[in-house]
Amino acid sequence: MSAAAADSARPGLTLLDRAALADVTRGGLVLAGGAGQGPHTALLTELMCHVLGPAGAVPVVPARDLPGDAWVAHVALRGSPLALSELPPSGLELSEAARALAAHRGVELTAVAGAQVGGMNVVAGALAAHDLGLPVVDGDLAGRSFPGLAQLLLGGTRPVSGPVALQDPRGNAALVECGSITTCERLVEAGCAGLGGWVAMALCLVRAGDLARDGVGGSLTRAWRIGRALAPPVVLDPARLVAATGGEVVFRGTITEARRSAAPARPWAIALEAGTGEVARVDAREQFLAAAVNGRPVATTPDVICLLTDAGTVVDVDTLRPGLTVSIARFTLDPRWYSPAALTHIGPAALGIGPAAAFT
Structure with missing residues (x-):
């Protein structure tokens, strides 16, 4: 289901x-x-x-x-x-x-x-x-x-x-x-x-x-259920988030670098590293548009990609910084929004990044 x-x-x-x-x-x-x-x-x-x-x-x-x-x-x-x-x-x-x-x-x-x-x-x-x-x-x-x-x-x-x-x-x-x-x-x-x-x-x-x-x-x-699952005081519980909202946590690690593009219209990247040695990358423009773990894509627009602290606080493109430990959460949309026709409007290319090659 x-x-x-x-x-x-x-x-x-x-x-x-x-x-x-x-x-x-x-x-x-x-x-x-x-x-x-x-x-x-x-x-x-x-x-x-x-x-x-x-x-x-x-x-x-x-x-x-x-x-x-x-x-x-x-x-x-x-x-x-x-x-x-x-x-x-x-x-x-x-x-x-x-x-x-x-x-x-x-x-x-x-x-x-x-x-x-x-x-x-x-x-x-x-x-x-x-x-x-x-x-x-x-x-x-x-x-x-x-x-x-x-x-x-x-x-x-x-x-x-x-x-x-x-x-x-x-x-x-x-x-x-x-x-x-x-x-x-x-x-x-x-x-x-x-x-x-x-x-x-x-x-x-x-x-x-x-x-x-x-x-x-x-x-x-859905916004109400997500908000309830993240209501303070809370320590981010991936299982609770999945059960309450259908979202999933795909990675947890520390931001090591945020390479912002000098050109506002160009995408830029955030690098993260876990204590296990795993690495992740998030590609962004005005929003987070794609995420990969160890080079493998785990979320791509139109998925909602969100960075959350352990306290459940949202970290956005304006507030992220190296040294911050976050979880990358992914929330899917209505299946109709993943059709080829929909992706011409809300897929990676439509929002200014390449397909999976954006992670290389």
């Missing part, structure tokens, strides 16, 4: 309250795949805590439990982390973007979903849903975070398409219509630059029945 199938057989997350939020956020950092989003995730989590108050909660529902013809919009934050820190969101930008997208299409929303469940966007859907008085869908379009819109897929094969509604923290808004997701990505990036460095966006307005078939179900529940 796959990890996804095992998860679906167990009770999932039904209410996102303050207690669940801490676990979901922790799991979201894991599902960020090494992207350096810790401070920004904390900022969004604090905002969500403030919005919820001591006793508030957002209902969490699987897409399959909604009426098949109900409309669901996906939301996310996009842009410069520095700009996000200097001009924090109020919490209303995401819901305003969702409203604008629904109004443009002339439909009424029944629920909201996060576009991707990793990093700071793990709570984006819940923030919008709370303001709109709607439930948040237990699912997303990726099962993790990816760096670009082109990696958000329907059915593991089809990139999402426009229109995309943008909202900035100053009340400015824009609607992007585009023929391809590549063009849409460029226009969204231009919108970020012109609207203060970051934007809230709403996209992929779909019927719940289509989302139940083509989306990644159970993403919030």
Whole structure:
């Protein structure tokens, strides 16, 4: 039985309250795949805590439990982390973007979903849903975070398409219509630059029945389970992690070198060594994209590759350093996201590294 199938057989997350939020956020950092989003995730989590108050909660529902013809919009934050820190969101930008997208299409929303469940966007859907008085869908379009819109897929094969509604923290808004997701990505990036460095966006307005078939179900529940398995105080227990989340620890050792590329667009490598003499290598760009032990590949995107300390703390591309002892953990996605069609969007070549030759 796959990890996804095992998860679906167990009770999932039904209410996102303050207690669940801490676990979901922790799991979201894991599902960020090494992207350096810790401070920004904390900022969004604090905002969500403030919005919820001591006793508030957002209902969490699987897409399959909604009426098949109900409309669901996906939301996310996009842009410069520095700009996000200097001009924090109020919490209303995401819901305003969702409203604008629904109004443009002339439909009424029944629920909201996060576009991707990793990093700071793990709570984006819940923030919008709370303001709109709607439930948040237990699912997303990726099962993790990816760096670009082109990696958000329907059915593991089809990139999402426009229109995309943008909202900035100053009340400015824009609607992007585009023929391809590549063009849409460029226009969204231009919108970020012109609207203060970051934007809230709403996209992929779909019927719940289509989302139940083509989306990644159970993403919030998975983040919640990962977060619970890593909740402090904890000494990282690989067996517990596997049992709770379907993840696995593929190596434990000390970082001996991090050879960052001088060119931001080029991949770079992290070397690790275990006390037994075994060695590992992790290839990275904005995220960890591949891992090998003794030259043998053990994880490659679209797998989620995460570095964890013995205390269960996530180490990302911004916080890793030589001398730190970590475990390399691997989490698989929905099997559809490993098809040849999917790998053209989220495989090693698509994300800027070679195949297994990257480990030589």
